[in-house]
Amino acid sequence: MAEVQDGHCDSTSQSTDSLRVEPIYESFLCPLTKQVMRDPVTIDSGVTFEREAIMKWLNECLSSGKRLVCPVSKKELSSTDLNPSIALRNTIDEWMNRNEAAKLDVARKSLTSDSTECDILQALQYIDEICQRSRSSRQVVRRDGLISMIAELLKNSSTKVRQKALETLRSIAKDDDDNKVEIAAGDNIRTMVKFLNHGQTQEKEKAVSLLYELSENKSLSERIGSVPGAILILVGLSSSKVENLLIVDRAEKTLENLESCEKNVRQMAENGRLQPLLRLLLEGSPDMQLSMAAYLGELVLSNDVKVLVAQTAGSTLVNILKKGNREAREAALKALNQISSYDASAKILIEAGILPPLITDLFTVGSNQLPMRLKEVSANILANVVASGVRFESIPLDHNRQTLVSEDIVHNLLHLISNTGPAIECKLLQVLVGLTDSSTSVQNIVDAIKSSGAIVSLIQFVEAPQREVRMNSIKLLNNISPYMGQELADAFRGNYSQLSSLVRVIADNNGVSEEQAAAAGLVADLPMRDSVLTRRLLEDGAFAMIISKVMRIRQGEIRGGRFVNPFLEGLVRIVSRITFVLDDNPDIIDVARECNLTALFTDLLQMNGLDTVQIFSATALEKLSHQSKHLTKVLPAPNPGLCFSIFPCLSQKTVATGICRVHCGICSARESFCLLEGKAVEKLVACLDNNNEKVKPSGMVTIGQDKLPSELLSMWISCLISLGYFRRWGHNDHVTGK
Incomplete structure (x- = not known):
């Protein structure tokens, strides 16, 4: 033919x-x-x-x-x-x-x-x-x-x-x-879609052109979208940088036709094409807005997409949260929960005014209040936006110019924490953690906690069976402990089981977690001279366990990520508590001997880059060396004999072999905490090279504690002069302890 x-x-x-x-x-x-x-x-x-x-x-x-x-x-x-x-x-x-x-x-x-x-x-x-x-x-x-x-x-x-x-x-x-x-009958559409994925360029071009023609029919656009992978492939072609322009154009126009079907719009959103969904959210009927907001809350969004959604639809969602009915507010909350989980998008939502309706939803009681499951979502969104790091003390919540860190607002948050279930407790504790992470707002939160008397109820959460609740409570208490050390100590003395719970957290052997680092920091901030708490820690076996962890970290047996250093700093500070209660406590001195604290802290002086560890190690050695004069075994002076007693000018001052030249007796690093015997002096002198000015005085004061004999003091001063320290500082008051 x-x-x-x-x-x-x-x-x-x-x-x-x-x-x-x-x-x-x-x-x-x-x-x-x-x-x-x-x-x-x-x-x-x-x-x-x-x-x-x-x-x-x-x-x-x-x-x-x-x-x-x-x-x-x-x-x-x-x-x-x-x-x-x-x-x-x-x-x-x-x-x-x-x-x-x-x-x-x-x-x-x-x-x-x-x-x-x-x-x-x-x-x-x-x-x-x-x-x-x-x-x-x-x-x-x-x-x-x-x-x-x-x-x-x-x-x-x-x-x-x-x-x-x-x-x-x-x-x-x-x-x-x-x-x-x-x-479109039978599996013809499926066959056309296969050409898009596996066909040659001309086949793709003709197949996508045919699909575009079919998609002009609304009922067929739904059928095209129902073919597995069809929308995913079309989205890929429409954004392709390698396909020819006709294929890209036809794929884009086909997708535009498919937008007439709500199911297709959802599929497009799942595959990264959010604009059709956002358009319906902004311009659709109230029912369509509700449907799109609800679906938005179900999607898994990348961080870039969260920012796009926040910029495009953030204000609309916040407005629904303010004025919508309960069903609409629920959909908006779920969508906002997704979007707020990224710092950049959370900041956009704050600018859109999300804080006032969130606080209203959380605090409203009575017939208009949200169900607890939705309050939980509100609490999670609030935790997300607080984590963005914005200065909340400058963002008003109402016409009274109250802010998130105002006393009344914090009191209400504390009340909710004490009177709701674990899910909301956890998120609101996380909110307070975020607010106390900020140096500009932590004092406001501390003042509100003090005025509300909530410290006792907050401490109870360290024994919570839910790990997230426990961790957030410990992080919060750790953040406020530098400001409320005495209040925390008083509360722990009222219930020792809570202190024991912290010890158990620290003792966990599954790596080094954020919770452990926070627990160590919290215990370390308790008043050092509180002998009651120190003895309680002794009874719990805390010091032996902590010293073991310190040594394992020092030896590289315990490794971890970003929490290892703060964890170690907290552990060293806790161990140093022993040295603050040595006076008139022979049993505590025995503990210090048993743990060989002189050797431990001397070794820790060498941890360059961890200034806190060096400072507290030097301070602990100072406290230990202060006890040396009481613990040194002083031998009776030898009889000079008749001749030397008559003619003292013929005598020569000598130090017997084995006698400490500093304490004039029998010393040891372990038993009498002698720094000379423990070879700590050189390491303390090395601390003077630290760029942190706080480390230098610690070394100076410790060296000066022993009231050295003039010959030994002269030897140390000569050592310092040879190293050039006086040329740098111009005085020697620190060295002599004056």
Whole structure:
């Protein structure tokens, strides 16, 4: 049926004349175009032309100033009137219909698996041509049952056949919903989608163009979206940097059509295309806004998308939170909960005014109050926005200029913490943690806690069975402990089990957690000279456990992330408590000996970069060395003999072997805490090289504690001079202890 050249067949170059049953009559052809006329008109000369062709001829004559003549007879025209040749038009239509019917019949026979590739391509080319002529031709194709036959060719092994079938189906579908529905029958849409993912460039181009045509029908747009992966692939194509522009454009326009279906909008949002959902959220009906807000709360959003949503729809969601009914507020809360979990988007929500309605929802009681499950969401959002690090003392909540750190607001938060379930307790404790993390607002929170007397109830949460509640309470107490050390000590003395709970947290051996670091910092901030708490820690076995952890960290046995250093600092401060209660406590001195604290703190002096560890180690050595004069075993002075008693000028002052030159007795680092015997002096001197000025005085004071004999003091001063310390400072008061 078709010509074959070099084994290949090009459907675009093949004529469909061989399919014609009746020949073309000369009178059917326009003299100008040599094509069959569709709208024949007769001019003044009596010659018939295609309307469009003769109008173009006449217009060119008029515009160029030429005489109006018939292009065939060259007869001058007295008029430009165009008289429709209805009879000829009807005759041509009848002839065309007979030929189309005959050619369609031949084409149908060619659309079978037995036909050659060239025959199939020529048949498709003919069907494509007649479908582009008129809608009636497209209807004939449907009535003759050709659509299903062409759709079956989408599975043909020939790439050319598949491409031409896609192209022909698009022509059949144009402006005809019935044809579109038939094309979409069965799994045809699924097959088209496969071309988008696995097809060659031309197949992708023709497949996405056909899908675009089908998507103009609203009911079919839902079916396209229901094909697994269809929207994901289209979203990928629409944002592709490597596909050709036609594919990208058609994919984008197809997605725009698919937006008419709410289910498709949701799928697009799931696949990162949020704008349609946000548009419906901003411009849709109240019911649509509710639906989109609710769905937004279910999505997992990347941080960049959270910022986009906050910028685009943050104010709308906050407004729903303020004025919507309960169902709408619930949807808005869930969406805001998602968006607020990133610092940058949380700050945008704060600017949009989210704080006042959040606080109102949390504090409202009575018939208008939210259910506890929604208050929990509000509490979580509040915790999220507080974590953003904004200065909340400058953000008013109401016309009274109250802020989140105002005393009344904090009192209400504390009241809620004590009178709700674990879920809300946890989040509101987290809110207070965030507020006390800030140096500008921590004092406001401390003052409110003091004035409310809430410290006892807050301490109770360190024994909470829920880990998150316990951790947030410990973090909060750790943040306020530098300001409320005595109040915390008084509360712990009222219930030792809570202190024991902190010890158990510190003792946990599963790495080093934030909770452990906070617990260590909290215990370390309790008053150092509180011997009652120190003895309680002894009874709990805290010091032996903590010293073991310090040594394991020092030896590299315990490793961890960012919490190891603050954890170690807290542990060292806790151990140093022992040295503050040595006076008149022989049993505590025995503990210090048993733990060999002189050796421990001397070793810790070498932890460069951890200034707190060095400061408290030096201070602890100072306290220990202060006891040395009481613990040194002083030997009786030897009898000088008669001669030397008569002639003292002949005597020579000597120090017996094994006698401490500082304490003039038998000393040891372990038993009498002698710094000289413990080789701590050199390490204390090394602390003077620390850039932190707070570390230097600790070393100086400790060196000066021992009231050194003049010869040894001179030796240490010489050591310091040789190291250049006096040239730097210009005085030696620290060294001599004056």
